[in-house]
Amino acid sequence: MSGFSQSSASSQNSLGTKRKWVPEEDVALVACMVDLYNVETYNADTRFNANYLNELERMLEKVLPHAMLKAKPNLESRIRTLKMDWATVYDLLNGKDNSSFGWDEHRQMVVTKDAIWNLYISIHKEAGQCRHRSFPYYDQLTSKYAKD
Numbered sequence: 001m002s003g004f005s006q007s008s009a010s011s012q013n014s015l016g017t018k019r020k021w022v023p024e025e026d027v028a029l030v031a032c033m034v035d036l037y038n039v040e041t042y043n044a045d046t047r048f049n050a051n052y053l054n055e056l057e058r059m060l061e062k063v064l065p066h067a068m069l070k071a072k073p074n075l076e077s078r079i080r081t082l083k084m085d086w087a088t089v090y091d092l093l094n095g096k097d098n099s100s101f102g103w104d105e106h107r108q109m110v111v112t113k114d115a116i117w118n119l120y121i122s123i124h125k126e127a128g129q130c131r132h133r134s135f136p137y138y139d140q141l142t143s144k145y146a147k148d
Contacts, residue, residue, distance in 0.1 A: 019073075019074050019077075021078055024064070025060075025064060025067055025069065026078075026082070026137065028060055028063045028064050029056070029060065029069075029075070029078060029079075029082075030082070030137045030140050030141065031063075031140075032056050032059040032060055032063070033056065033079070033140075033141075033144065034140050034143065034144060035059070036052060036055060036056065036059075037143075037144045053071035053072065053075050053076060054071050056071065056075050057069060057070060057071040057075060060075075082137065082141065083141070083145065085129070085135060086135070086137070086138065086141040086142070086145055087145075088126055088127055088129070088130055089110055089130055089135050089138055090138075090142065090145070090146065091127075092110045092120075092127060092130060093110065098120075100112050100113070100116045101116070101120075103138070107134055108134040108135060108136045108138065109130070109132075109133060109134045109135060110130045110131075110135075117131050
């Protein structure tokens, strides 16, 4: 099973070239985000200060020198996507009246009975992406985004 948003080549869309991320890039990005969060230099609550994208770009250049990831638009867009994916999973697991959903640690995915999925997805279309896909960054992003 693959994560929510991953592939390996660029494609052309109506707005221009859209970058496709490979799993290794996501792993490196999330690790660097968590490192910056833990250092607390670039934190402002659960967000970063204005220079965090540039610092992430520098960190990723060291780890993935040939990826050519730029703060804008690459990192900014990917972080937004990862945060939306995380929020969907988090809401499934922690939302009001969602006690039927669980987390499969081995498969790194949200699980429940098919009937519950069907009902929930009929109301919350965005959650459909979670049904059969892993999200291996959930724990790391929860430490960064979840509020007590």
